[in-house]
Amino acid sequence: MPSVCFYFQVHQPCRLRHYTVFDQDNRYFDDSKNRAICRKVADKCYLPANRLMLDLIRQYEGKFRVAYSITGVLLEQLAEFAPEVISTFDALARTGCVEFLAETYYHSLSFLYSRGEFKEQIHKHVETIEKMFGVRPKVFRNTELIYSNSLTDTIESMGEFDGVLTEGADKILRGRSPNFIYTSPRSGRVKLLLKNYTLSDDIAFRFSNRDWKEWPLMADKFSQWVGRVNGNGYVVNLFMDYETFGEHQWEDTGIFEFMRSLPGEILKHPDNNFKTPSEVIASYPATDTIDVPGIISWADMERDLSAWVGNPMQSNALHDLYRMEQRVKRTGDEALVADWRKLQTSDHFYYMCTKWFSDGDVHKYFNPYDSPYDSYINFMNVMGNIEKRCKSKSNVKTAQTVSREV
């Protein structure tokens, strides 16, 4: 009797404008591009997909349930460029069938570089979600599903989360099934939900691939695959980007029709049901521990960090960024801190990746830059300006202290 647990990642970075070393102003972000992309994704994905989810929840009278993790950087942009999307998320929240997860507000890699900053961003995100949708997140997902034992340690120490989501990577499961509940070897309280990457990617990546032998994928076939888990697991965790609907898989691939008929097919078997992550955690016991001393993520075949920290430019940009943390915070300048934090969004480092650059890979589709080198140069120029602002602020402060002493 497998449960199906849907979680959708909803995120758009705040893209930088072309910023040269000669630019001196504080306008780092490309408002017109961000607005255009936000509008486009809202119209193609967020609005139709939210309407669909609302319909399904109503149609199945609460038996269909889903979870979202919406980043703070996206919520800010939606509020400005597409506020009606927030209303539809709010409508979803009111059904009581939708769970909102916690993550770092800025979709950052702070877990890897500063635990203090990491926790602050989680708090900021939890507060924002509670304020906007009236529910306080109880389950955490880290940026790009980055995970290690020490993530659970940190999350457990924060005392407000029951579970963590991560990738059901082969290298951590070592032959075991992602369809059970696990815990970290060092802590028993926080439960781990692992992504079933085969079934998730069937929808997220392979759905429209005509070379795939299962194409075209229909809801009845997919629910048969889910049914096979019966007797060998509690839950099928289908974790994916929300942009799968209408953006990664265009509307004409039939992705919306697939989703519309999926709940009916799944619920045909009386043993099956839909649960949100918190409900899964409450319903099933942990069967085993899973030891992850190293770091994993949900990215690419490697399931590692190489997409964000794989080359010297990425590593340099990240280290320089986090090295500024105390100086930025000491200025007490909220606008400066917010700008610095928006630079932490993982996408900025993803754009600098040279891994697939030679092959003209699909990854280019998500990249606003012509090359990883351009993105690094742009990023470093912005950082240079942030640094200047820190300096001028601290000069003002020293001057003030001096005058007070006098």
Next chain:
Amino acid sequence: MLGWEFPPFISGGLGTACYGLTKSMSKLGLEVTFVLPQAVGMDMRSTHVRMRTPADIDELERQRLGELKNVKFRAIESALRPYASAESYKREIEDLIRAKQNHRGSVSAESVGDSLAHYCGDMYAEVHRYAAAAVRLAMQEDFDVVHAHDWMTYPAGMAVAAITGRPLVVHVHSTEFDRSGEHVNQMIYDIERAGMQAADKVIAVSFLTRNIIIGRYGVSSDKVEVVYNGVERNGNGFSIGATGIRKDEKIVLFLGRITMQKGPEYFLGAAKKVLEAMDDVKFVMAGSGDMMRRTIELAAYLGVGNKVLFTGFLRGEDVRKVYEMADLYVMPSVSEPFGIAPLEALNHDVPVLISKQSGVSEVLNHVLKADFWDVNEIANKIIAVLKYPPLQLTLREHGNFEVRKLKWEDAAHKCVQIYNQLLSSTVCV
């Protein structure tokens, strides 16, 4: 094969390309007869080294040419220079005569004029003289395909093809539009057009050039193939660190002919911008050309004269040294059909910044690119490379790897395919 320059005595990428291509063809077992113009004024060799002929190469570099065992060289008496314009050709001849006259003492203006006539001061006549000589030579040789490199050899190529009935391939390394912008020399354009029209196949060094050939010369697109240039892999690409040269100053390098086509003024414009933002940078301009004087004056005018070094034309060991010193190679070409120099820079572990208006930008990913006119952006990128070692490191690492994929063997293979196509279709006819 009809060409006009060959290493080590070269003034640009054409000689390098002919060397790389023929060497790989030779390895493939192709027999190549390479016909070169032979310079006049053989006693002026020391100052006009580019005029040397393969006969000299035989003496000087017998070993190196051992690799070209299937390539035969034939020289024709001619004063042709690869990148000459009619005006510079005339100037060249004048200089030559003046130098000779100075030897003998003072001369009158009239006698210079007489000498000019004697030396056939008209470049176009020279092109046709070269063609006539090539035809005579062709009668003594046996070959299957005529392969002509750039416009000066097209009349020769057409003549030889017409006399022998062999298929003609013209290889376009650059066009008049690249060299002169919109201010084209009609005569050269006509020769280029006639050559491309007469050819059975036209080889372009990039899609950029292919588009010009189709758009500006009215050649039908199915006749034009793209064959990218390659690069000779030199094993000793060791870096500055390895040679132990300590450097207080960063060096940004321009290496190429100082002509309109190469955009030297954009290099200087960017230099000025860079120097506004940082000190301790020198800009080295290695090369010579008809804009040399103007470029030196421009550097002074911009107030960066003390930061820009002009080395004149470099070759061989000097090229290697200047690459070794450089932190970045910049090619701001206004119009560059291909551009072999960036490949050589990468080969020497120097990161490169190239203009988007170059054919080589079609094949290189791990380089910086900017529009040639965007001086601000060029400066922005130069500063980034000088300021951020991780950028230099990543560019160098990936660039060096990428450049290894560009091989002359592949270019030679593609040429052979084109030859075979032509030969089989002639048989059918």
